[in-house]
Amino acid sequence: MTLLLDDPTEDAPAEGVQEQDAPRSVDPGLGRVDKTFRFTVRGIGMFVLVMTVAIGGFLGWQATHTYHDYGLKFFYGTTFDPSRNLFQIAPILLGTVEVALVALAVGFPIALMTALFITEYAPSRLKSPLIALVDMMAAVPSVIVGVWAVKWLQDRAIFTTRWISQNLGWIPIFHVDGDIDAASNTWQINFIGSVAIAGLVVGLMIVPLACSVMRGVFDLAPLSEREAAYALGSTKWGMIRTVVIPFGRGGIIGGTMLALGRALGETVAVLLIITNDDTPKIQVLSGGTDTISAMIASQFGNAHQGQLAAYLTAGFVLFVMTIAVNTVAAIFVNRSRSGAGVDV
Amino acid sequence: MSESPEITQTLQRPARTVVPVSGEHVGSPLVARPIGRRTLDDRASLVGSLLAALAITWLVYERMLAFGGYVGFAVCWWLTFIIVYTFVSASSHPWVEVKDRLAGVIVASGASIIALVLGCMVVFVFLKGWPALHHWNFYTQDMTGVSPLDPLSKGGISHALVGSAIEVGIAVLVALPLGIGTAVYMSEVGGRAAKLVRTVVEAMTALPDILAGLFVYTVLIVGLHWDRTGLSAALALVVTMVPIVARSAEVTLRVVPGGLREASWALGASQWQTVWRVVLPTARSGLTTALILGIARVSGETAPLLIVSGSSTYFNANPLSQPMNSLPLFIYGNVRGVQDENILARGYGAAAVLLTVVLILFTLARFVARPRSGSR
Numbered sequence: 001m002t003l004l005l006d007d008p009t010e011d012a013p014a015e016g017v018q019e020q021d022a023p024r025s026v027d028p029g030l031g032r033v034d035k036t037f038r039f040t041v042r043g044i045g046m047f048v049l050v051m052t053v054a055i056g057g058f059l060g061w062q063a064t065h066t067y068h069d070y071g072l073k074f075f076y077g078t079t080f081d082p083s084r085n086l087f088q089i090a091p092i093l094l095g096t097v098e099v100a101l102v103a104l105a106v107g108f109p110i111a112l113m114t115a116l117f118i119t120e121y122a123p124s125r126l127k128s129p130l131i132a133l134v135d136m137m138a139a140v141p142s143v144i145v146g147v148w149a150v151k152w153l154q155d156r157a158i159f160t161t162r163w164i165s166q167n168l169g170w171i172p173i174f175h176v177d178g179d180i181d182a183a184s185n186t187w188q189i190n191f192i193g194s195v196a197i198a199g200l201v202v203g204l205m206i207v208p209l210a211c212s213v214m215r216g217v218f219d220l221a222p223l224s225e226r227e228a229a230y231a232l233g234s235t236k237w238g239m240i241r242t243v244v245i246p247f248g249r250g251g252i253i254g255g256t257m258l259a260l261g262r263a264l265g266e267t268v269a270v271l272l273i274i275t276n277d278d279t280p281k282i283q284v285l286s287g288g289t290d291t292i293s294a295m296i297a298s299q300f301g302n303a304h305q306g307q308l309a310a311y312l313t314a315g316f317v318l319f320v321m322t323i324a325v326n327t328v329a330a331i332f333v334n335r336s337r338s339g340a341g342v343d344v
Numbered sequence: 345m346s347e348s349p350e351i352t353q354t355l356q357r358p359a360r361t362v363v364p365v366s367g368e369h370v371g372s373p374l375v376a377r378p379i380g381r382r383t384l385d386d387r388a389s390l391v392g393s394l395l396a397a398l399a400i401t402w403l404v405y406e407r408m409l410a411f412g413g414y415v416g417f418a419v420c421w422w423l424t425f426i427i428v429y430t431f432v433s434a435s436s437h438p439w440v441e442v443k444d445r446l447a448g449v450i451v452a453s454g455a456s457i458i459a460l461v462l463g464c465m466v467v468f469v470f471l472k473g474w475p476a477l478h479h480w481n482f483y484t485q486d487m488t489g490v491s492p493l494d495p496l497s498k499g500g501i502s503h504a505l506v507g508s509a510i511e512v513g514i515a516v517l518v519a520l521p522l523g524i525g526t527a528v529y530m531s532e533v534g535g536r537a538a539k540l541v542r543t544v545v546e547a548m549t550a551l552p553d554i555l556a557g558l559f560v561y562t563v564l565i566v567g568l569h570w571d572r573t574g575l576s577a578a579l580a581l582v583v584t585m586v587p588i589v590a591r592s593a594e595v596t597l598r599v600v601p602g603g604l605r606e607a608s609w610a611l612g613a614s615q616w617q618t619v620w621r622v623v624l625p626t627a628r629s630g631l632t633t634a635l636i637l638g639i640a641r642v643s644g645e646t647a648p649l650l651i652v653s654g655s656s657t658y659f660n661a662n663p664l665s666q667p668m669n670s671l672p673l674f675i676y677g678n679v680r681g682v683q684d685e686n687i688l689a690r691g692y693g694a695a696a697v698l699l700t701v702v703l704i705l706f707t708l709a710r711f712v713a714r715p716r717s718g719s720r
Contacts, residue, residue, distance in 0.1 A: 030615075031614050033614050041528050042537070044529060045526050045537070048526045048545065048586055049537075049541045049544055052545070052548045053544065054559075055556070055559045055583070058562070059558070110454050110455075114455040114457075117451045117454070121451055130455075132710055135706070137462050139702055139703070139705075139706045140465065141645070141672060141699075143672045143695070144465065144469060144695050144699055147469070147679050147691070150679070151679070152468050156415050159415065204458075208458075235440055235443070236448065237448065238440065238443075238444065265551070265552025265554065265555070267646070267647035267650075268647050268650070268672075268676065296554055296558060297554055300558070300651050301651070308566060312558060315554070315555050318555065322552055323547050326547050
């Protein structure tokens with residue numbers, strides 16, 4: 001020890017004894033390579049940050065133009081007609097929310113049941129294939145889901161939606177105008193391209209996302225508490241109800257909200273299914289609706305220079321909605337998981 | 345559980361002292377009941393209820409009410425099954441167990457919906473696409489000078505295939521360094537700014553893809569007066585791909601054991617050497633998975649392309665000039681509002697090709713990411 005400590009004293013220039021006693025910095029600082037490395041990586045991170053923030057900032061900045069041109073009526077007016085230069089997105093906003101809510105109504109129970117089945121019921125050798133299956137569902141491009149939905153599913157689903165409107169038509173949201181009992185196929189036109197069918201398809205598409213978040217949380221439910229429930233004589237369902245679901249509540253809520261965010265922004269599948277109709281209506285079974293993303297995708301090409309800002313502002317509204325929903329979701333998910341990453 | 349017949353008999357007998365005979369099984373059943381396995385009663389009531397429900401549904405739905413349609417039949421069968429199963433279970437079991445059985449059945453049927461949907465989708469796309477898929481020219485020719493109404497023995501999707509490959513290739517070349525660089529920044533360098541980056545990136549993974557297209561369109565095409573070329577389409581894909589790759593790569597880097605990093609530092613390696621020689625190689629399979637899943641996601645991306653990329657019918661391998669077609673756009677254009685058989689068949693064929701590519705990429709990703717022993 002003395003030897004080691006002696007070394008620097010011998011090398012140090014003989015200036016004074018008090019200098020030798022001053023504590024030597026343990027941290028050698030960063031080498032030049034590391035400085036370059038950190039600089040580069042930080043630069044990349046900042047670039048991505050700027051790029052992503054720029055999207056939001058840019059869209060938000062366009063909103064001021066729109067406000068200037070169309071006023072606040074842009075948000076609450078009910079006439080959307082680009083050919084007359086009337087941009088009032090309330091009906092489209094309504095359609096977006098309706099599709100997302102129907103999607104949640106379909107997707108949430110399926111996702112919850114799938115997650116429970118995979119974590120609790122499935123035999124252990126089936127688990128991994130099942131997880132692969134659900135993830136594969138997430139990998140199917142939305143244009144293919146849309147094609148399948150519009151060419152196969154819709155022709156079958158309209159029978160169900162007609163049945164609902166025939167029997168529950170007195171509830172306003174299930175009411176459908178037109179001759180829905182016609183013997184020939186003319187009734188079908190009233191049901192094609194409705195919010196319900198678009199929501200059904202989007203609901204199926206968001207299942208994998210919600211399911212993988214829920215599964216991640218259910219897997220973390222402590223084994224000791226599960227066994228405690230069994231030891232008290234609980235059945236499997238009793239155990240799930242009292243241990244797994246309360247433990248995973250944050251993940252259930254968070255996963256559902258993440259799925260809601262995805263549902264709000266889904267474009268191509270919705271665009272393929274819906275019949276374009278920009279009047280506000282709450283009848284979800286009746287054909288014709290519009291969502292922000294589908295509207296942008298289908299009409300953006302026809303827009304002339306002065307109208308671009310209006311579309312960008314509609315995009316900004318969608319952006320704010322998704323970001324808000326996702327942030328809340330992230331808070332729930334992060335609170336519920338303990339360190340381990342949930343791989344989505 | 346129900347009382348066994350032996351117990352019932354014992355209870356009915358008048359009370360008197362019985363001297364147990366050695367070797368004989370007396371009174372209560374001492375045989376261990378297998379736990380966690382289905383008993384004969386479990387299986388019989390399940391199968392019996394299914395058959396009974398099928399019979400009832402067939403009789404009422406098909407014969408008496410004369411409804412039609414497979415979906416309605418299946419739904420009615422399922423509902424009847426639930427009711428029958430409830431009664432069958434309730435006849436011999438306490439309510440707690442009835443609830444348990446019902447929950448199991450309902451959860452399982454909810455999960456099977458996903459399998460049904462996926463299977464149905466794949467079968468549908470391949471069946472419908474088959475007329476186009478079995479022509480060789482479908483893969484080798486483009487649509488130059490071919491009317492969309494021409495028979496399937498003429499024209500093909502090679503222009504869309506090449507366009508997709510080039511656009512996705514460029515997107516990967518740009519997005520991979522950006523994504524992994526961001527992930528390294530978030531997990532290795534850290535700091536307050538890195539937290540901000542992480543928050544923003546997480547929020548952006550769920551960014552509606554159409555907005556990326558909107559942004560790129562307005563900046564590049566309206567702002568900088570670019571043309572609608574393959575490059576601008578590729579850049580729109582980059583915007584959607586970077587957050588996906590960055591996020592999943594960061595998840596992978598975070599699980600690299602800290603001990604490995606510390607060992608590297610203890611040996612005197614710089615941080616750069618540690619990242620390059622230790623962290624990235626350790627996370628290699630996870631990073632590959634992140635990349636492949638990113639590619640799979642981006643190759644099916646349609647919404648941004650609808651805005652940014654023009655479509656074309658001819659072969660174009662130059663991303664800098666002239667529009668390029670791509671598989672998702674080709675599918676969309678051929679299916680949207682079209683009734684003609686040949687146009688539709690080409691759309692389905694292209695969908696089948698795209699689906700095959702995506703599923704192969706996906707399987708590859710699963711294969712690369714096989715959990716090594718010890719990892720979660």
